[in-house]
Amino acid sequence: MLLNLDGQWIKVNPSFCKLVGYTDEEIIGMTAIDITHPEDVVNHTKYFDQLICGEVDTFQVEKRYMHKLGRIVWTILSVSVVPDTECNPKFIIAQIIDVTDCKVSEQLLKETEQRYISIFEHNPDAIGCVDLKGTVRCVNKACENLFGYSSEELTKMSFSDLTSPQDLNRTFAHFVKTIEGAPQNYETTLIHKEGHPIEVLISNIPLYLNGEIIGVYGMVKDISEIK
Numbered sequence: 001m002l003l004n005l006d007g008q009w010i011k012v013n014p015s016f017c018k019l020v021g022y023t024d025e026e027i028i029g030m031t032a033i034d035i036t037h038p039e040d041v042v043n044h045t046k047y048f049d050q051l052i053c054g055e056v057d058t059f060q061v062e063k064r065y066m067h068k069l070g071r072i073v074w075t076i077l078s079v080s081v082v083p084d085t086e087c088n089p090k091f092i093i094a095q096i097i098d099v100t101d102c103k104v105s106e107q108l109l110k111e112t113e114q115r116y117i118s119i120f121e122h123n124p125d126a127i128g129c130v131d132l133k134g135t136v137r138c139v140n141k142a143c144e145n146l147f148g149y150s151s152e153e154l155t156k157m158s159f160s161d162l163t164s165p166q167d168l169n170r171t172f173a174h175f176v177k178t179i180e181g182a183p184q185n186y187e188t189t190l191i192h193k194e195g196h197p198i199e200v201l202i203s204n205i206p207l208y209l210n211g212e213i214i215g216v217y218g219m220v221k222d223i224s225e226i227k
Contacts, residue, residue, distance in 0.1 A: 003092040005052055007031045010091065019075075019098055021068030032094075037064035037072060051081050052089055062099075074103040126220040129207060132179055134158045134172075137215065146200075146222060148193030159218075164189035164197060171202075178204040178216045187223070199227040 002011040058080040084090040126143035
């Protein structure tokens with residue numbers, strides 16, 4: 001696409017028209033600012049002015065355009081100045097890559113991560129993750145409350161350090177089955193920091209990364225009063 005030094009579109013291709021929803025007849029004569037997301041106008045103006053003044057010959061920036069129907073179009077914008085025979089700016093050439101789908105996926109991922117963090121941190125049941133060696137890697141606040149240890153103390157321990165000796169073999173067997181890919185639900189006895197037993201119901205779920213099991217996600221419900 002080509003723009004004059006005032007930022008007006010003077011030539012666009014069909015792909016760009018499709019991207020922003022305007023016909024080439026509608027686009028020609030409009031300025032880039034006319035279809036720039038309001039929050040990106042300041043950055044656009046700054047980079048464009050630097051280009052016209054000769055401070056830079058080219059720039060690349062992430063930028064949002066506004067589609068004719070009102071939706072946001074995320075792009076990677078690459079802009080270069082084309083000089084005349086005396087090396088003065090003659091017009092501007094722009095290349096635009098549509099990254100809207102990537103941005104939407106990124107936003108969905110962030111929202112999913114935020115929901116996961118909220119569920120993990122604010123769950124009333126104790127939740128922890130252990131690696132394939134059984135070492136505690138992370139815990140929520142309920143886990144600290146259940147065992148009486150701080151998160152710093154717990155993440156230096158193994159699940160075996162928290163398990164009653166008479167239940168250790170059975171608990172370890174459930175751990176092995178979980179890292180083999182089979183979720184487990186079982187009752188066992190854990191030990192509080194002060195030494196008293198805690199009767200619990202544990203749900204173990206394999207923790208996957210890129211299709212491989214890297215640990216165990218455990219949810220622990222205190223059933224001492226029920227027992």
